[in-house]
Amino acid sequence: MTGRKVGDHIEIEEEDARAGQTGTHLRYILVIGLVLVVVGFTAVAMGWFG
Numbered sequence: 001m002t003g004r005k006v007g008d009h010i011e012i013e014e015e016d017a018r019a020g021q022t023g024t025h026l027r028y029i030l031v032i033g034l035v036l037v038v039v040g041f042t043a044v045a046m047g048w049f050g
Contacts, residue, residue, distance in 0.1 A: 003012040
C-alpha cells in the first residue's frame with residue numbers, strides 16, 4: 001500500500017482503498033431481494049385486506 005501526503009491528508013490508490021471486490025452478481029442479489037420484499041408485502045396485504 002503506497003500513499004502520498006497531500007496537504008493535511010494522505011491519498012492512496014483506488015485499488016488500495018477498496019474494502020472488497022465488486023462484481024456483477026451483486027446487482028442480481030439486490031434485485032432478487034427487492035422482488036422478495038414486494039412479494040412478502042403483497043402476501044401480507046392480501047391476508048390483511050383480502
